[in-house]
Amino acid sequence: MFKENFLWGGATAANQLEGAYDRDGKGLSVADVMPGGKIRFQVLGSETFDWTLDQEKYIYPNHRGIEHYDRFKEDIALFAEMGFKCYRFSIAWTRIFPKGDELVPNQAGLEFYDALIDECLKYKIEPVITISHYEMPLHLAKEYGGWKNRQLIDFYERFAKTVLERYHSKVKYWMTFNEINSAFHFPALSQGMVKSNGGGEFKNILQGWHHQFVASSKAVKIGHDLDPSLQIGCMILYATTYSMDANPINQVASMIQNQAFNYYCADVQIRGKYPAFTERLLKEHNIEWADLDITEEDLELIAEHTVDYIGFSYYMSAAVNETATEEDNVEGNLLGGVRNPFLEASEWGWQIDPKGLRIALNELYNRYQKPVFIVENGLGAIDKVDENGYVEDDYRIDYLRRHIEAMAEAVADGVDLMGYTPWGCIDLVSASTGEMSKRYGFIYVDLDDEGHGTLNRSKKKSFDWYKRVIETNGKEL
Ligand code: BG6
Numbered sequence: 419m420f421k422e423n424f425l426w427g428g429a430t431a432a433n434q435l436e437g438a439y440d441r442d443g444k445g446l447s448v449a450d451v452m453p454g455g456k457i458r459f460q461v462l463g464s465e466t467f468d469w470t471l472d473q474e475k476y477i478y479p480n481h482r483g484i485e486h487y488d489r490f491k492e493d494i495a496l497f498a499e500m501g502f503k504c505y506r507f508s509i510a511w512t513r514i515f516p517k518g519d520e521l522v523p524n525q526a527g528l529e530f531y532d533a534l535i536d537e538c539l540k541y542k543i544e545p546v547i548t549i550s551h552y553e554m555p556l557h558l559a560k561e562y563g564g565w566k567n568r569q570l571i572d573f574y575e576r577f578a579k580t581v582l583e584r585y586h587s588k589v590k591y592w593m594t595f596n597e598i599n600s601a602f603h604f605p606a607l608s609q610g611m612v613k614s615n616g617g618g619e620f621k622n623i624l625q626g627w628h629h630q631f632v633a634s635s636k637a638v639k640i641g642h643d644l645d646p647s648l649q650i651g652c653m654i655l656y657a658t659t660y661s662m663d664a665n666p667i668n669q670v671a672s673m674i675q676n677q678a679f680n681y682y683c684a685d686v687q688i689r690g691k692y693p694a695f696t697e698r699l700l701k702e703h704n705i706e707w708a709d710l711d712i713t714e715e716d717l718e719l720i721a722e723h724t725v726d727y728i729g730f731s732y733y734m735s736a737a738v739n740e741t742a743t744e745e746d747n748v749e750g751n752l753l754g755g756v757r758n759p760f761l762e763a764s765e766w767g768w769q770i771d772p773k774g775l776r777i778a779l780n781e782l783y784n785r786y787q788k789p790v791f792i793v794e795n796g797l798g799a800i801d802k803v804d805e806n807g808y809v810e811d812d813y814r815i816d817y818l819r820r821h822i823e824a825m826a827e828a829v830a831d832g833v834d835l836m837g838y839t840p841w842g843c844i845d846l847v848s849a850s851t852g853e854m855s856k857r858y859g860f861i862y863v864d865l866d867d868e869g870h871g872t873l874n875r876s877k878k879k880s881f882d883w884y885k886r887v888i889e890t891n892g893k894e895l
Contacts, residue, residue: 419826419892425544425836426888427504428497428843428860429794430486431551431596435846436510437483442526445516446471447553448610454479454852454867462606465613469560477869479847479854484863485873486844490534492875493844496861498541500881501888505543506793506839507534508551508596509581518555518573519562523580531581535588545589546793546839548653549578549637551596552607552849564610564617565601565626568711571633578637586644593729593793594634597655599683601626607849620703625710631686632716635723642723651729652687653793656680656782658732658774662739662756672738681785688728688786690721727836728782731794732821735761735774766798766856772820779828779835789834795821796841798848798856807876809862814880819895826892840884844875860884 433449440446451469453461453476461467461476471478486493497505511518513527538545554564555573562569582592601609601623609626611617634652641648659680661672677695685693697707736755761769775795782790797817801809818840829835842858845865854865860881865871886894 419829420835422891423503424891425504425546425591425791425838426892427502427506427543427546427837427839428500429506429546429839429841430508430843430846431548431553431849432508432510432513433480433483433551433553434842434849435483435486435844437481437485438487439478439481439483441487442513442530443516443524444510444527445512445518446556447510447512448556448559448606449480449553450478450512451556452480452606452852453477454847456851456853458852459604459850462604462612467612468614469556469612479852479867479869482865482869484844484846484865486846487530489873489875491537493861494534494537494541494543496875496877496881497843498543500843500860500885502541502543502843503888504546504591504837504839505538506546506548508548508553510553511550511577512553512555514580515555515573515577517557518577519557519569521576528580528584531585535585539588544591545585546591546593547581547585547589548593548596549581550574550594554610556610559610559615563615564605565629566609566611566616566622568629571629571636574633575636575640578633579640582637582641582644582648586641586648590647590649592637592641592648592650593653594637594650594687594725595630596653597731598627598630598634598653598687599679600655602679621705621709624700624705627683627686628710628712628716631683631720634687634725635719638723638725639719649726651727651791652684652725653729653731654680654684656730656732656778658735658771658778658781660735660737660758662737662742662758665741667740668738671740675736675738684728684782684786686720687725688788690724691717725788727789727791728786729791729793730778730782731841732775732778732792733795733841734768735771764797765800766851768798770797770817772824775821776824776828776831779825779833780831783828783833789836791836792825792838794839794841796858798842798858800855801857801862801878803862803864803876807862807864807874809878811878811880814858814878815883818880818884822887822892822895
């Protein structure tokens with residue numbers, strides 16, 4: 419079944435759990451100005467949003483997170499108790515370079531990650547680091563216009579070099595950018611671009627990606643020069659994409675969506691060249707290749723420094739129906755699309771599809787022939803907690819069990835699967851809504867959407883269940 423050294427663990431991101439948003443020299447990040455609650459995307463998508471903090475009007479849940487910054491030892495001890503082999507977390511860019519364009523890193527920020535990494539190693543938990551997860555310095559978004567600006571490559575390179583040089587002897591697994599393709603729908607999070615600074619234009623998103631591809635290759639080069647055995651991956655938001663029926667019109671439409679969303683970024687980072695469908699994709703948006711600033715030198719770098727493995731998140735699948743009406747659309751599904759009558763959805767409308775994970779694993783592995791790593795998966799749900807902090811989260815166990823079964827099927831299909839790190843192994847702030855009530859964890863955190871609570875940690879039913887899964891290397895589910 420799963421390999422002997424299979425990387426069972428959990429995943430988080432700095433901006434969603436650390437808190438301490440202005441402590442020890444940390445600068446403001448784009449996540450720090452994202453309001454909480456369902457208003458989040460409305461605000462970010464507006465023509466006028468210009469990254470200002472308005473504390474009178476909104477709450478900012480990322481400012482406090484779950485105070486992991488002060489409680490990381492307690493949290494990692496709980497991960498160790500579950501038997502984690504690895505822990506995926508990200509380094510907040512703004513702790514290391516508060517504004518992003520400084521020449522010298524912030525020592526206090528580095529010291530926090532020194533301690534965090536050492537705490538993992540104390541329990542023989544392998545750190546898996548995302549260099550940038552939805553939290554670029556706000557200054558780079560406001561003053562430089564986000565990733566559409568070529569200068570961002572240098573700033574990212576300095577950041578990546580700083581952390582790779584410091585940690586390469588302790589940390590083997592890295593990822594360059596979280597869900598790089600998410601900019602397709604949400605350029606604010608991953609490219610520092612909103613409508614008011616160009617995020618509404620696809621050309622800017624494409625330009626932003628190109629700069630990120632170059633930056634990612636530079637990080638891969640730096641890492642491999644330091645130690646060729648480092649494993650540096652990409653990280654794609656993957657949604658298995660179906661045609662709604664056998665109508666060739668829908669088949670073609672799903673093929674196009676699959677290419678544009680799932681494969682455009684992955685092809686460049688994994689194969690080292692732009693896919694054959696690039697020109698066509700650009701043309702459909704009235705963009706010419708020559709409109710983009712892409713140099714020969716960039717393309718060489720991209721070709722030479724491809725990633726070692728394919729990290730991806732998987733939460734849901736998407737169904738495409740060209741002839742659908744408005745009512746057929748499914749609300750909440752991150753990637754839109756139509757309601758799939760064969761699937762149930764989470765309370766947030768994400769359509770649950772374990773079999774789609776088997777398909778995703780096969781599609782990715784067979785297309786690229788590189789090891790795959792599921793670095794996010796899980797069920798965001800409302801938990802009912804009792805007076806002892808206990809949650810009977812059988813729905814979460816059921817979700818995870820069915821996805822692990824699908825993973826086992828994919829391994830039997832011949833897929834080289836490295837590991838599995840379910841999202842939000844400890845409850846944290848939701849990226850899309852800023853809510854605490856959208857919980858994923860094995861560990862409950864006493865904190866509500868308005869920021870009230872003791873922040874006490876307690877074990878849910880899924881805690882012991884996942885512990886047993888790891889103990890038996892996925893045999894007992
Ligand atoms: C992924 C992100 O999109 O999904 C995470 O990498 C995010 O940052 C996770 O938290 C779950 O999404 P949400 O919106 O439920 O927090």
